Amino acid sequence: MEERTEIESLGEFGLIDHLTRNIEIHNASTILGVGDDAAVIDHFGKQTVISTDVLVENIHFDLMYTPLKHLGYKSVVVNLSDICAMNATPTHVTVSIAFSNRFSLEALDEFYEGVYAACERYKVDLVGGDTSSSQKGFFISVTAVGEVAPDKFVKRSTAQKGDLVCVTGDLGAAYLGLTILEREKKSSSKTRRCSPTWRTRRTLSAAS
Template sequence: MFDNIDKTNINELGEFGLISHLTKNIKLRNTSTLKGVGDDAAVLDAAGKKILVSTDMLLEGIHFDLAYTPLKHLGYKAIQVNLSDICAMNALPTQVTVSIGMSSKYTLEAIEELYEGMYLACNQYNVDIVGGDTTSSKQGLVISVTVIGYADEDTIVYRNTAEEGDLICVSGDLGGAYTGLQLLEREKLIYLENPNIQPDLEGKDYIIERQLKPEARKDIIELLKSVKVKPTAMIDVSDGLASEVLHICTQSNKGCQLYEEKIPIDPMTYDTAREFNLDPTVCALSGGEDYELLFTVKQADYDKIKHDVDISIIGYITEPSAGRNLISKSGQVHELKAQGWNAFKQQQ
């Protein structure tokens, strides 16, 4: 993958030369960024607002497979998954720091491709890269991104504030990222058995993009603000719908009724899941990496969101004693269980 013909060994630049090379074209967009890359620390202006901070780490072989993940897509995704955490607080991200560890197989051109994806994500979401670090790694590629956002205290939404009777809503559709991953893994195995066979991804662009190039739902935050709806609780769907609903219920000390027939699943996701003999609903409940927003709203706000095609109302919050249930399409009641991503279990 990393052919060294006409490639630049990173040792030729050194750490500081690499940082200078990668950051020389950064332009600051946010007035809250007083000082970005180039000093011992970035300087940010809170302007009387609350500061939100979140960090995610991506490890080669655990969170991504370079056999089918282009570096530009990986850079884009590394930023997006972090921006999603700030959106999940009903806030907008403004700055990120990026730290990478890389093994000797990575040339300057490879790292440039990675950063190209990061810069694309930041440009599209009006986010400044204000710092970070680079180092060598014996374990392959390591990416750590810290994201910063600002919000007025009374607009921030937490996981633990859902109330009985609130409607459970989700943006977009679910399960696409997981089915896209199954497709990529299948084609990888076929390629390993016979490198002469080209990947068969015809007509599957949507679910492949859901896996390789997710989008933080900043637009949903802006939409809710425009219709004057403040969610009562919110979280992003990174580990699967079931896991995220249970997080809200546990931290809010509430139960829930979730309706299978209301869970939004794209037709391509549905059909591809069936091709793999998977239950599309299970893909939505437990697949993860969709990075949609799951949130609760007061029933009084129903009329403000009911006509939005990108928001689905999938259930409601109950008292704790009612349990946390999934109502199947046939009307049967099942206990809602989380079976999503477990980073530590995957390594065993």
């Protein structure tokens, strides 16, 4: 019987290590590759920082309580945060999406309102991407690009005991909000639903 290894036994970082263990670097311009918040590439004396994230419906977000405009905004800023974590300044993003025929043009317009709002707030340019269809669900892939002064990027491995850790917002607030939303979702499944995301669901087409 052929041996089978369950992916969940590796965990996210274990899977990344496994899939990239045989990578060879072919270009001297590659300063930092897979394994950190973002990659770093030398580009005519400047260093470019690149990060990509994928968001999958019902894995990373739930449209039962996530307005599409909020989702578009989040899709961009979670990538920009990786650029900033490297001590770089974000400059460009690309956005690729795949969606089923559940989604109308108005629904996609609402999603991109959030994308544009994030780009405007953080002064980054949307410079490309791709669109495709899916049999079910909504898939988002965002690539963020930034710049950092030569050799001034910060790696995870440079963290040391005694470093000052700074955060913004209220610690635990996002988790508490998610807990409340999940609780409301479960309780409302037993009765007729009146969701605060009525606008999002209204812009979805009735087709499955």
